[in-house]
Amino acid sequence: MVIEFHNYREWTELLGDDREWKIQFSQHLLSSKMIWKASQMGSMLFPMRYDLLLVSSDGISNSKLNNFLGYVSRIAPVNLRACLGYSETPLKAQEKGYECVKKLEAGSTQLMEYPDSSVVIAHFDLNGFTSLTNETSPYTSFTEAQKFYTEVLETVYPLGGLVQYMGGDNIVALLSQDVIDQVITQVENNPRIKVGIGIGRNAREALRNATKALTDIRKDRREVWKLLQE
Numbered sequence: 001m002v003i004e005f006h007n008y009r010e011w012t013e014l015l016g017d018d019r020e021w022k023i024q025f026s027q028h029l030l031s032s033k034m035i036w037k038a039s040q041m042g043s044m045l046f047p048m049r050y051d052l053l054l055v056s057s058d059g060i061s062n063s064k065l066n067n068f069l070g071y072v073s074r075i076a077p078v079n080l081r082a083c084l085g086y087s088e089t090p091l092k093a094q095e096k097g098y099e100c101v102k103k104l105e106a107g108s109t110q111l112m113e114y115p116d117s118s119v120v121i122a123h124f125d126l127n128g129f130t131s132l133t134n135e136t137s138p139y140t141s142f143t144e145a146q147k148f149y150t151e152v153l154e155t156v157y158p159l160g161g162l163v164q165y166m167g168g169d170n171i172v173a174l175l176s177q178d179v180i181d182q183v184i185t186q187v188e189n190n191p192r193i194k195v196g197i198g199i200g201r202n203a204r205e206a207l208r209n210a211t212k213a214l215t216d217i218r219k220d221r222r223e224v225w226k227l228l229q230e
């Protein structure tokens with residue numbers, strides 16, 4: 001599902017020149033509330049650029065998504081527009097969703113009925129990030145995390161996946177099931193990284209499985225990838 005905060009730029013400009021802290025405060029507060037609400041319905045929020053957000057909708061009923069949108073519209077500073085998008089990859093699905101959003105009036109949403117698929121989430125992690133941080137500095141290690149983010153993005157984008165930076169050296173990607181093998185091959189050819197892959201009925205379940213897979217890899221350090229589906 002694509003959610004747009006409509007006329008967000010205009011809203012930011014109303015805040016005057018001393019606005020950046022207000023925008024940051026508002027964006028993080030809104031994201032934190034939306035992350036919580038999305039988790040309660042079994043989903044996951046991709047805050048991305050904050051005024052355009054994605055919510056994984058596989059395995060979530062339209063009535064739950066409508067309830068989520070009602071909640072967001074009550075806390076958002078501007079009107080929303082939102083649509084479901086459906087296609088063979090998450091990347092194409094959000095393109096379709098955005099095409100639909102652009103046709104809507106401010107304050108309206110359109111949730112069509114689409115079939116559900118299992119959700120696949122990959123949780124990527126850089127090896128030895130803590131020692132890199134200790135040997136360098138907060139900022140240098142952060143630049144490495146950003147390079148890692150770009151690396152994952154460039155791998156996953158052509159495969160039709162969506163990537164989100166989660167903090168530290170943690171990157172997650174929403175994927176379609178048919179590209180799992182390609183992602184694993186890329187990880188096997190990169191000695192710096194590991195990945196836990198989770199499959200679930202919804203995004204929360206998939207991400208929990210992905211994180212558990214990563215924790216399992218860390219325990220014995222023999223594998224660089226693991227896939228879990230429960």
Ligand SMILES: Nc1nc2c(ncn2[C@@H]2O[C@H](COP(=O)(O)OP(=O)(O)OP(=O)(O)O)[C@@H](O)[C@H]2O)c(=O)[nH]1
Pocket residue numbers: 125126127128129130131166167168169170211218
């Ligand atoms: N968002 C998120 N951040 C995490 C998670 N686990 C760790 N972090 C962050 O990532 C940083 C690095 O942690 P690790 O990835 O465990 O550290 P590492 O040194 O790379 O250790 P190995 O991955 O075991 O090689 C931590 O300091 C946290 O800031 C997680 O599950 N999610």
